[in-house]
Amino acid sequence: MSQGILKYMSSSIGRKYIMAVSGLVWVLFVLTHMIGNLLIFAGKDAYNVYSHKLITNPLIYLAEAALVIFIGAHAFTGISLKLRNNRTKPTLYAVTPKSAKGASLSSKSMIWSGTITLVFLILHLVTFKYGQYYAYSKDGADVVLDGIKVRDIHQLVIECFEKPGYVAWYGICLVLVGLHLYHGVASSFQTLGLNHPKFNNAIKMFGWAYAIVVALGFLAVPLYVFIF
């Protein structure tokens, strides 16, 4: 009897496909999230209205469900692969190689940068999405859009980023997100079979640039709030 998709997807390569596809979904998400955050530079009104339109769009539930499923699959598969890989390489060598035969810091630390990012993500939702609710009011009246009161998420962001401890924690986490993206983005191309001498340098540069742009874009907000 011929083997089905499940047999393929549960193999080591199949699980790598899961890692790559679910990772890429989040790669796209962090970019859009980062660009949305930059609206803070366009002013309080733009920021709050964007946030309002985003969360009142009914499609948001579909998007949120997809993101939860993909990050769940990513974390579960990643941890299960790591546990197996720890068993298949029980001992490392007495000497650490000095040359290119060693692996990059980013690729070696995926499990840790990923785990801390997941913890950060949960706390991040608690702080902002499910955090303190401020009503957005202008000239003494609550702002209402499409019949729903607008939340002053801008106020909460400013309050959080005025605390040096929070900015430090946020900064460390975003550097780790960048580190995770540096290996993850380029690596997902390889996992999905895209590797050609014509494109390899471009793919590597793209992964590098993506990680830096996303991390710096996110960091711009707290730095702006904290310094100015």
Place this chain on the structure above:
Amino acid sequence: MAGNNNSRTMRINLKVWRQQNEKVQGNLVDYTLDSVSPDMSFLEMFDVLNEQLVKKGEEPVAFAHDCREGICGSCAMVIDGEPHGPQTGTTTCQLHMRSFSDGDTIVVEPFRAKAFPVVKDLVTNRTALDRIQAAGGYVTVSTGNAPDGNAIPISKEIADLAMDAAACIQCGACVAACRNGSAMLFVSAKVSQLALLPQGQAERDRRVSRMVWQMDEEDFGSCTNMGSCAAACPKEIKVENIARINREYAHAMLFGRVSERVSDE
């Protein structure tokens, strides 16, 4: 004289992994060789060490070797943390002592991976790789006489790629170098050398499927695209082959009709 830069010979300190068998714990043991010629290969240095040990009535260091000309894949040692030592594209037997300096301390360990249990000292059991090959790394046709040249047209570029993949000598350095103990570079080379050629097409789906399933059944880890394997490979097999096996596997998943074993067909 040892320690003298003008002398033709070198003094080399070795820390060599000694382990009686698979079941007992091993440890690094110090040895010193006073007159190592820079023209000796790394294995010849071990021959000298073993002669000394035998003369002293001690047990010689067990290490795997056969052709000593870089093509058989038998010699397998991790030298200062690197499979086959510091020189790129070189097997241990082709590594010469001129790559080291007088007074160096060199740490020599066996290939480490759960799939490669230590038989004795530096010798590991690498038959897991044979079982992967046996699961599908071949073409099942009666080849008959040698075919006419160019009877099947293959471009020079593709022939070169297939030949590069076929250069794999199954030494297992990729597994030894990988932090996950993954055999993906090896399997990808064995899949690629046939997947690239017309003769390999008929069995492409079942080949990649069964070889990957066998790899998973053995104690190999999964690939995380770190690239240490390709850096360590004495035949400089490229990670491009791993991307190819990922494509081949996706093809088999989506279009193949592959049973788990030959006996199920």
